[in-house]
Amino acid sequence: xSESLYKLNDAKMRLIGIPLLSLIIPMVLSFDDFRRLSAxxxxxxxxxxxxxxxxxxxxRYIIMLMRRIFPNYSQTTKRLLFEAVLxxxxxxxxxxxxxxxxxxxxxxxxxxxxGFRISLLPTLLVYLVYEAIYFFxxxxxxxxxxxxxxxxxxxxxxxVLKNQLDPHFLFNSMNTLAALIDDTNVDAQQYLERLSDxxxxxxxxxxxxxxxxxxxxxxLDAYVYLNKIRFRDNLLVEKHISPDTYRQHVTPLSIQMLIxxxxxxxxxxxxxxxxxxxxxxxxxxLVVENNIQEKTILEKSTRVGLQNIINRYSLLxxxxxxxxxxxxxxxxxxxxxxxxx
Numbered sequence: 001x002s003e004s005l006y007k008l009n010d011a012k013m014r015l016i017g018i019p020l021l022s023l024i025i026p027m028v029l030s031f032d033d034f035r036r037l038s039a040x041x042x043x044x045x046x047x048x049x050x051x052x053x054x055x056x057x058x059x060r061y062i063i064m065l066m067r068r069i070f071p072n073y074s075q076t077t078k079r080l081l082f083e084a085v086l087x088x089x090x091x092x093x094x095x096x097x098x099x100x101x102x103x104x105x106x107x108x109x110x111x112x113x114x115g116f117r118i119s120l121l122p123t124l125l126v127y128l129v130y131e132a133i134y135f136f137x138x139x140x141x142x143x144x145x146x147x148x149x150x151x152x153x154x155x156x157x158x159x160v161l162k163n164q165l166d167p168h169f170l171f172n173s174m175n176t177l178a179a180l181i182d183d184t185n186v187d188a189q190q191y192l193e194r195l196s197d198x199x200x201x202x203x204x205x206x207x208x209x210x211x212x213x214x215x216x217x218x219x220l221d222a223y224v225y226l227n228k229i230r231f232r233d234n235l236l237v238e239k240h241i242s243p244d245t246y247r248q249h250v251t252p253l254s255i256q257m258l259i260x261x262x263x264x265x266x267x268x269x270x271x272x273x274x275x276x277x278x279x280x281x282x283x284x285x286l287v288v289e290n291n292i293q294e295k296t297i298l299e300k301s302t303r304v305g306l307q308n309i310i311n312r313y314s315l316l317x318x319x320x321x322x323x324x325x326x327x328x329x330x331x332x333x334x335x336x337x338x339x340x341x
Contacts, residue, residue, distance in 0.1 A: 059090065062086045213248050234273050237259070237277075257306075289331040
């Protein structure tokens with residue numbers, strides 16, 4: 001959740017709301033005194049002002065504290081429950097203290113239960129106003145995130161599918177080509193099947209914000225297979241992922257982009273094979289790491305890569321993509337998302 005959502009920019013609201021409530025509450029309780037503007041009404045306004053300030057500022061602090069402790073949208077129910085309990089306790093305690101001090105001093109005791117019930121009105125109004133603003137700001141933030149995510153997704157689709165043929169034409173062509181390949185040419189048949197799997201996954205996943213890791217890895221296996229036909233044992237890809245982790249989610253094509261970048265920027269030869277490791281780090285991150293042996297002449301880039309991955313994850317989770325580069329290793333840690341977004 002954005003830092004700005006639990007920082008309350010409410011100076012004007014407090015300057016207007018506190019005096020307004022201080023005037024309205026005594027007017028509602030004793031309209032005759034208000035109409036006559038009696039001394040009793042003015043005294044009630046003063047007492048109401050002190051009580052309103054104490055309740056408003058105290059409950060405002062509770063709201064800020066609970067937003068910091070439970071900042072996520074998924075924690076809304078828990079946050080509201082804690083706010084309700086703390087608000088009632090604080091209002092009861094404050095009402096008791098002020099009833100004992102102020103009302104006794106001015107000989108205007110209202111009784112703790114009556115005072116508590118009256119005090120619930122400004123408390124309820126404070127919470128309604130702040131929560132309404134909070135949910136409206138959260139809604140606007142989610143709309144902006146959704147729009148940004150759609151933009152990033154479209155850029156990824158365009159980059160991945162750039163210069164590609166119409167999907168139906170391509171698949172029909174692949175089927176025709178498969179029929180032309182001799183049945184004894186198993187390698188060619190397998191290559192064509194994996195190529196179809198890769199392209200099919202790109203088309204299916206392009207409308208999704210996240211995919212389950214096992215789907216991404218299945219696609220990745222097909223992608224690596226295509227590259228190993230070219231590089232053979234010069235490209236080594238190892239995976240160390242627990243079964244439970246496969247149920248986590250990642251952004252589609254993100255791991256493939258990291259593998260593609262590693263192949264694009266590094267030499268893969270018999271004497272210096274390119275080694276890529278895919279492993280989990282607890283249940284928070286998936287780590288993609290490769291040894292560095294940079295090419296002197298780089299292959300043509302689609303200009304997608306790391307920044308696109310960083311942008312997409314920033315819209316899905318508070319955890320950030322981590323990039324670590326040493327003299328020998330290039331490491332990227334992408335957050336694992338526990339539920340579908």
